[in-house]
Amino acid sequence: MLSKSGLMPFAIFMMGFMSTITPVSASVEYYGEVAVDSAYELDAGEYQKRRLALSNKWYASLSDDVNAVAIVRASYDWDAALLNDPEAIATYSSASRPYYSGEHAAVELRELYVDWVGGRGGLRVGKQQVVFGETDGIRVVDLLNPLDYSEFLLQDFEEMRIPTWMFNYRYRFDGFVAQFIAIPDVTTSNVPDGRYMPTSPRYAPMIAAGTTSIDVVDDDGVAGSFDNGDIAVRLRASSGGRDISLVAIRQYNKEPAWLSSYDGSGGLSLRPVYYRRNVFGATYSESFGSVVLRAEGAYSSRQAYYRSDPATGGGVSFLPQFSYGLAIDWYGMQNATVTAQLFHTVRERVAEVLVVDRVDSTWSLGVNKTFFNAIYTANLLYFENRNDRDSMLRASLDWDVDDRATISAGYDAFSGDAAGMFGQYRDADRVTLELKYSF
Amino acid sequence: MVKYGIVVVFGVIVTLLALPGHAGEEDPRQIMLNNEQARKADISEVAELTMTLVNKSGSERVRKVEFVLDDTDPRLRRSYLRFMSPANVRGTAFVQLEHDDRDNDRWLYLPALRKTRRISGSAKTDSFVGTDFSFEDFEILDGEVGGRNYKYTLLGEERFRGEKCWLIKAVPATAEARANTGYGERRMWVEQEHYHVLFTEYYDHELKLVKQMEASNLSLVPDGKGGEVRPHKLVMKNLLTDHTTIIEFENFVLNKPLDKNMFSRDYLSRGMF
16 A cells, blocks of 8 residues: 555665654644534525544653654544545545545544654654745645645635644755755545535536536556656745745646546546646745735646536636735734735636636635734634635634634625635525534 | 132033933933933843643643844844744744834744735734733834834832832823723833833723833843943733733843844745754
8 A cells, every 4th residue: 555655665765764763752642623614505594514523742852852743633524525435536635535434433543643853954743734835825836735625615714724744954054054855645635525525617517508418437547666756945035024935846736637538428537637737936025014915826737627628628717826925014003903805816828718817816805803812812704706706704703612622603694606616605604603622 | 729629520420421320311312312322232131941831720821932133233133933842832932123114024934834824014002922912012113113113201219129219100191002902001110220111001991001011130241342231031910811921031141142043034935943
């Protein structure tokens, strides 16, 4: 299994590395968290999820320079509406796959890594999340980890990101830090066929008129081998009140493109395709008084776009694209942050008609405010795509009952054209309630 | 005989001037400069803080924080904080680099985002992680650098908790300082033996008393310059909300060698738990 997933080199490295550690006296701390998490759809008048989750976190100090972290989560969802037949999901590598028992229960090794820090270097090896980028909500440079889209963008990003097995090495030079990441784990994003299955032509291929049957080839992700892994390099510096980074990534795209093949008699076959791409990007942040500017931009050598005519070219065009995001945080209100963001994606001009415009524009506005010594936190977030005129609104109120317990209530609403990224879920408005207890 | 008398008088004067103590220290600005020296080590200050937040009904929330200050620059401090507990804030970390020619650098690592984010270096009045202390309260306000923004007046001498103190009033001295600070005035009781502030009254811009802070448990700190004492307990009371924050310093050590890289965005981005 390990060799199929390309993780044998990782296993060999870990065994060799661990043998060099001379434990002084390992100390292990354990933290647990129980969460009851529910979402109720207003239009359908039914629960979308009622989930009980137990998260277990271990932090071990193995020596003066070496620490280890393990996070395991077990969950049970009474409604199982977010994923249909999760045991059939094949996009995880064998070493990253959660264990599903039926449609309701899952156990997942979320993260497991060893941290070594020595002199100017630092190495983190194992199953982990690595986050690039400065903006929030729309991925420009934050591309290393695949995502779990079973709740679209409604989960916390820490929960959405699927940790993968990586070698993550950083070295501090005078004035900048270089980071090198190798990801032999070929896990791709989980695009669900449950409640948040995408129906927008942005994410699902058009079906030609006259189609009488559709055969969908199983999505088995990227073939597991070390050669199919991803690599990334980041150079980062902070100076004169500014933070700058340069990023280069060579990776397989994490979400498949579905190629259409018509047999001439109304039959359609949809086959998922993953493709290599090179991404070159940069990030920037600077503070100006009570305002902080955050920005990131990236050029991708290939990105798949569906065509309006699915019968030509497999219904997909692979084009280079340039995208960027700008964020302004305003700290002018006491104990509050107001953030405005703007995202643009620009595609190459081509002859074929795509389902998306050549320039795509999305903006967002968010407010975060704490009350009564941060016992209450109110969050409001609004996203709107200017091309499809669709939007998403998220509102929540968190209450820190005491040092261990938090209650969160929220409301998520979608509106606009059903062809849009947000509007495709316009019938999925929901209210949420979550109780967390830490121990 | 007269010559002998002049020499004696001259010698007494010189001796008095040379004595450490209060000669020439009715100058309130000099008192605050001495206070800055009393609050700083040569290299570093390291402690574990227990922050207890108490609301008006007596309910408590407790945070444990790892706290490191780099004092190698006598004028400008670098600080690092990392929350150790409770679990819902564990791993949250903060770095501040003070500057005298521009806004401070501030970065915040949020475990939930797995990101380090630059935050405003000039937002001084916001509550520091839900406590009754603002960012302004944690900065070096009254030293060589910060003291340029304040006008100090010695109001007299009083006793506080039996200790002889100077009572000093500080008001913003410039329009910019007035705009940036949350306080129209501060009154500080500076004890005369070690120059530590034992009690502070904070007034808003309408000169309404809004907060009070008491420093206590002055005791020797290991590895100081011999006889260096620090308050080991700070109690900040917000009179408007009747909420109190108690900070207790444990395992307080001075001049421990530091990894300078700790005061950087990259260090925070490692996301250590």
